Amino acid sequence: MTQVTEKRRPISDNVDENKEYLNDRLGVGTSFDIGAHEYFIGSTKVVMYYINGFADSHLVSNIMRDLNDLRSRDVHSNIFDYLFYKYIPYFQLEKVTKTDEFMDKLLVGQVGLIIDRSSEAIIMDTKILPVRSPQEPDTERIVRGAHDGFTEALVINTVLTRRRIRDERLRFEILQIGERTKTDVAVAYLQDVANPQIIDTLKERLQNIQIDGIPMAEKTVEEFIIGKTLNPFPMVRYTERPDVAAVHLLEGHVLIYVDNSPSVMITPATYFHHVQHAEEYRQTPVVGAYLRWVRFFGIFASLFILPIWLLLVMHPSMIPDSLHFLGIKNKGSIPLLAQFLLAEVGLDLMRMAAIHTPTPLSVAMGLLAAILVGDVAIKVGLFAPEIILYLAVAAIGMFATPSYELSLANRLVRIFLILMVGFFATPGLMIGLTLVLIGLATTRSLNTPYLWPFIPFNYKGFLDVMVRLAVPSKNNRPSIVRSQNSSRQ
Numbered sequence: 001m002t003q004v005t006e007k008r009r010p011i012s013d014n015v016d017e018n019k020e021y022l023n024d025r026l027g028v029g030t031s032f033d034i035g036a037h038e039y040f041i042g043s044t045k046v047v048m049y050y051i052n053g054f055a056d057s058h059l060v061s062n063i064m065r066d067l068n069d070l071r072s073r074d075v076h077s078n079i080f081d082y083l084f085y086k087y088i089p090y091f092q093l094e095k096v097t098k099t100d101e102f103m104d105k106l107l108v109g110q111v112g113l114i115i116d117r118s119s120e121a122i123i124m125d126t127k128i129l130p131v132r133s134p135q136e137p138d139t140e141r142i143v144r145g146a147h148d149g150f151t152e153a154l155v156i157n158t159v160l161t162r163r164r165i166r167d168e169r170l171r172f173e174i175l176q177i178g179e180r181t182k183t184d185v186a187v188a189y190l191q192d193v194a195n196p197q198i199i200d201t202l203k204e205r206l207q208n209i210q211i212d213g214i215p216m217a218e219k220t221v222e223e224f225i226i227g228k229t230l231n232p233f234p235m236v237r238y239t240e241r242p243d244v245a246a247v248h249l250l251e252g253h254v255l256i257y258v259d260n261s262p263s264v265m266i267t268p269a270t271y272f273h274h275v276q277h278a279e280e281y282r283q284t285p286v287v288g289a290y291l292r293w294v295r296f297f298g299i300f301a302s303l304f305i306l307p308i309w310l311l312l313v314m315h316p317s318m319i320p321d322s323l324h325f326l327g328i329k330n331k332g333s334i335p336l337l338a339q340f341l342l343a344e345v346g347l348d349l350m351r352m353a354a355i356h357t358p359t360p361l362s363v364a365m366g367l368l369a370a371i372l373v374g375d376v377a378i379k380v381g382l383f384a385p386e387i388i389l390y391l392a393v394a395a396i397g398m399f400a401t402p403s404y405e406l407s408l409a410n411r412l413v414r415i416f417l418i419l420m421v422g423f424f425a426t427p428g429l430m431i432g433l434t435l436v437l438i439g440l441a442t443t444r445s446l447n448t449p450y451l452w453p454f455i456p457f458n459y460k461g462f463l464d465v466m467v468r469l470a471v472p473s474k475n476n477r478p479s480i481v482r483s484q485n486s487s488r489q
Helices: 002-007 015-026 057-068 079-087 099-107 154-162 196-207 218-226 242-251 271-275 278-282 285-314 321-326 336-356 359-379 385-400 404-441 459-466
Strands: 034-041 044-051 093-096 111-115 121-124 170-177 183-190 237-239 254-258 264-267
Touching: 015 034, 015 044, 015 099, 015 111, 034 057, 044 057, 044 099, 057 079, 079 111, 079 121, 093 099, 099 111, 099 121, 154 170, 154 183, 154 242, 154 254, 170 196, 183 196, 183 242, 196 218, 196 254, 218 254, 218 264, 237 242, 242 254, 242 264, 242 278, 271 285, 271 404, 278 285, 285 321, 285 336, 285 385, 285 404, 336 385, 336 404, 359 385, 385 404
Parallel strands: none
Antiparallel strands: 034 044, 044 111, 093 121, 111 121, 170 183, 183 254, 237 264, 254 264
């Protein structure tokens, strides 16, 4: 009860009382980065609160200089209105009446003024965001087109989106999540296009998040939105490209922006949203369709080439004479199934090592892995040469998958199919594929069928997935988003 009362505590008209309370709550004098500067405007005492590194020192210094030049005869009886409406030379001003609101604004980098004989405080949004420049994301590179990308600052990400959609009906509704982190989360949508039911569902689930903080940003938010699940497949699509975000907004999707994260969540998302890449739309339709099918082949190879090859090796009679070279000449010193599992774990170890290895040492690490792990392991009989070959092909297909989350899910499916083949041979492969297909067919992302437009079948949607259609021929928005306005003309 006391905590609730303290949170609703109004700002007192006694500046010393406010100062004592705020200094204690904010840790002024204990935390080196939180400052409280006292000065007088005429005969009125004012306390300015700020955070070092957040506040624009040049701008704040200019404001203080102008205020210090005021004399008592220049200030009217209502000093708060006089400062707010006339003498503070800045346009981003706000009034607050509660101490918790004052502290919340301060802790996101704004500057606050507590004025004697006033039960209101002035908030000045003079923060400087410590962010990197909008560089092209590493996981979504393209040859032609825009090379900017989202950053860790929410306001910059919204600007990058508005730069591409100059529509007054574009909405960014902001919420705060986390009792301690108070992380800003924005729900973005086109007001006359997006499905209101999806918008309301997302906002309700976001508002119901009860946790002290979300330091892992968008991934924590996703887990609260989607709920507890053992399904490895991604239920939302992530992008760090403003053009990709803009395209999905125009289609009727609802996007979620989380402060401190360069990744934007696209909802609702299906399996086939994760197999498309921006590069396909930066080339002619024919070339884009070719690139898409090459990616499809890579995804197919990453999933099935190892289980099918293992099945053929375990049952050589199934190999046609024309494909006799697919067999294995030297099986190595350990069982084939164990070789596959060791190779899969080794591939993941090398991938993680490459991520964590400093750039100057990454080349040396790659040579070390290729020579020692690959060549020497084959020579000593630990692995069959064919296993390394087909594993490399599967790895290339995995890295060609546009969605990093989908590639990791496909990795788990591949290991599952390998185990089913290793223990149950052909029936195991059939049962494994059936279980995976049933699992995907019954999966829903925000009440959206995950395998749409394949299950349930939609001809136009399926054609758009299989072939990169020219944009002028796509007159309608995807039916899966259930948009208010289906026409794009």
